Amino acid sequence: MRLPRCGSNWSFAVRASLVGLTILMGACTTDGQGHQSATSTAGAPGAAGPAGSSSSATVADGSEFFPGAAQGVTKTRIWQLTPAQYITTLRDALGVPIELPRLLPTAREDHFLNDANALAVSEVYLADLEEDLRAQLVVHQNAVTARLACAVTALDAACARTLLSAVGAVAQGIASPNVEPAMQVFMALTGQAGARAALDDALLALLMAPSVLFRTELGPQDVASATQVSLTPVELSKALAYAITDAPPDQALRDHAASTDLASPQVFAAELQRLLASPRGQDGAKHFLLDWLGLASYGGLEKDPNLFPEFTAQLKDALLHETETFVDHVLTKRGGSFGDLMTLEQSFVAPEGASLYGLQAVQAPGELTGLPAGQRMGVFTQPAVLAAISDPALSGVIFRGKFVVERLLCMTLVRPEGLVIEFPDFAALGLGPDSTDRERLATVENMAVCGGCHKVMHPPGFALEHYDAIGRYRTEIQGKPIDASGALTFSRFTQAPFTDATQMLRTMSDSPEVHACLARQAFRYVFGRSELPTDDPIVRETYRQFTASRNLGALLPQLVASSAFALRQRPLP
């Protein structure tokens, strides 16, 4: 019988690339006859194998993961606000609750929502925005009119300018906003459409302008040639506010930007601490963690109604609320403990969600409920997270496994170019319908090339098989007991064999590799881009402090306080 094969190329390697640390996952070699065999090694370049050559010192100081010495600088750029950031900005600026439900995240699901390169104003996005924001101004007509410094019947250019300046100051984050383009719209239309209608048009022009849709990180515009620039005080205030609060600068921060004293390290540090302590600062860290947990697009989640009739909108919302409350609790009541996030065997189970846990009763809202022993372990075993990474109908071993290695180990599984798949013929291999997923997927693990990555994805995927597509605990699938055991043998510091997800996640919570990954994730979120080897120094420092403190709440501020945060590199002319 011909062995199934996975690649048409004769010799190449499957890379699991950690930026800055490449682990050779598997290699596809040839004996010259076109026969392929899979080998699997793990370790940093030059390392012999799983044991590696690391010392506890290089692990503790992070040079094991982030060896780079020279600190690079992010290039100058413009950064589009996420739909949520934009809506918050509009609410703050107009002082009314703006709703734009058609604006959905545009970033690809393997990026953070705020990835500066993945955000885009598509034609559909702009068309939805233009129609819906216009409609919102009509809805809030009276509230906007009430903000006028004049009677609506006396609405003239001066009165319009006063309101536009007040709205623009918040929307643009600048004490003396540029309202001239909006004023031109007002002047052009006021005769034809009437002053009040023209004011709405002017507001739209103001709020849809690129100075609000985007924020700049271009540095002072009166300096034409410098290749390295510091963010202007206004740019810095926005960078700080969006990184820490996922929202625009508040009045106090805008004042510091206006007086330019934000450039002073003491003022900047004080503002950072002030924002962290504010309600929006706590929300900011929560947004980062929920995005990392794959819950950013949870609203669009649907399950097969025939298989899961109980997955109603009410249950769906209750499950998300449970996880949000849990994350909030860890951040505010447990010192941001990463260990608690990963391993608490309690949760804020809602009455609707009790049956998913096999519980008869739950504690009052806001109270932790103890979970059945040995079945759950921290946030990755909560139904909302599990449901979000499952198919509408099936649990999805491979997808879940990929999610775990991407989110917790920061491994990027890269397929070689030109790879042509040839799936195994299971029937010919004697694996009929009665065979288990494990048996079938074991075949794939033994395939040349494919095996390299599948050996990585399968163990964490199987570990989560005790939870179905809506996160309900189960002990068997199609009448067969679940085997959730395995080991992350490909990793260097997270190898301990486990019997199920609870053990795997407990191991992960203490793994330096996982801590290094959290530092990377925080970097991606704060800088809006993937880390490069030249970012090693600040990621290393972030890791070093995190692995010591295990404090999730300290991840973002640490990066914000770094010198690289406010520096940008201009492209050569």
Place this chain on the structure above:
Amino acid sequence: MRMPSRRALLKGFGAAGLLAMPLLRSRPASAAPIKRFITFFSSSGMRQDTYFPNGSPGDFASGNYNVTGKTLDVLTPHLSDLTITKGIEIYGAGGDDHDAGSVTLMTGNKVRDPKQTPYAMGESLDQYLARRVGTTTVEPSLLVGVRLQRNRASKWISFDQAGNYKDWNQDPYSVYARLFQGVLGDCAGGGASATNAAKDLLSVRRKSVLDSVLAESGALKRAHGMDAAELQKLERLETAIRSVERRLEGPMGGFGSAESCKTAKATFEGTPANNSDANFPQLLKLNLDLIALAVELDVTRIITLSLSLGGSGGAPMTWLNYNGKPIDASHHDISHGEQRGVSDYLPKLEIVDRWNLTQYGYLLEKLKAINEGGATALDNSAVWFASDVSDGKLHSHTDMPFIIAGKAGGELKTGRYEVLQGKPLHQRLLLTFAHLMGETGLTSWGLPEPSAGGPLLL
């Protein structure tokens, strides 16, 4: 013949004049055919053994082949309008097969980097054609998708020149309101009605706002520190603004019938169907009706539709039954039934394939019903049934189940089954479409090497 713009009509005739006009005219028979390129994309391919025709390749009329017992039997009424192909291979672009198959499908190019944005290299054929032949219509192209819920790379198959994805319109009611409602008016006298003066003022106001944003974008582009990638972000914004502006005052067609006008209004101005997986068949039908309407009114000549994105996460096809029970998985998940240990996935797949092909047949039927001076709109179109993989289970890219319906204005011979030898790469089929649409100067599409040999089927 160039149609007067809507605004010119309003100014020239006034409301009363328009009311007196027979809005919905037939095209003169002597006019050159309006050619369209329509892509009907359904991911996850076809169950192979129940798809390809029985018999040998050749002309349908000669009886060489038939589709008895095959999933293609649902297209029996259309066989003389089809070119059924076997043997074309999708170029291996790299990355996940679903992702790669989707991104290379119309770009004919490699995947830049599965982790980066933009993900594609170069423009997709539909967008190229939109720039070339779409300039005379209000919409250069129309992209409609049904329940494409995951933002993974395989979601997008249309890309601009920089390789940035072109987004799907996933709400048929918005598309109707933006593209058709104004043209259709009250079905009695065109877009003219008592409210038109107000509508016209609103258009002026909207355009004024958009012009202002456009100018602001232009100013920001001149700032210090903007490199090509940053400029591109603003260029996408500007493209988006211009597309809304074009709708506000672009030239409109108007070759529709009063009957289709009334049907459209009844369909789209009633209570909207929820945009949910459970309503998938209804949403798809709305989109297919919109496509037919766009063709009839000549709103656009380049149309791309997607029923599903490659990879997991599609709508469970619960509206289909097998053994008296609803099918409880998406097309993608059913296609991988063997790997998932589902014993009855093959008969289910046959049901799914027949349903997908039936939807394609519905579109063909609608296009056939549009008379364009002796020929039907289908005769004047090339309607491509496309997918990202051939056998969903295997993720294979060989023997793609590509069908072309229509004669593209008489330039493509139909009623045949072509088995192409030597695994010609799909770039050559893209070249065929380009040539059919008048771009005969092109000698390659995407990558030159896989295009070698030139267009297929001509």
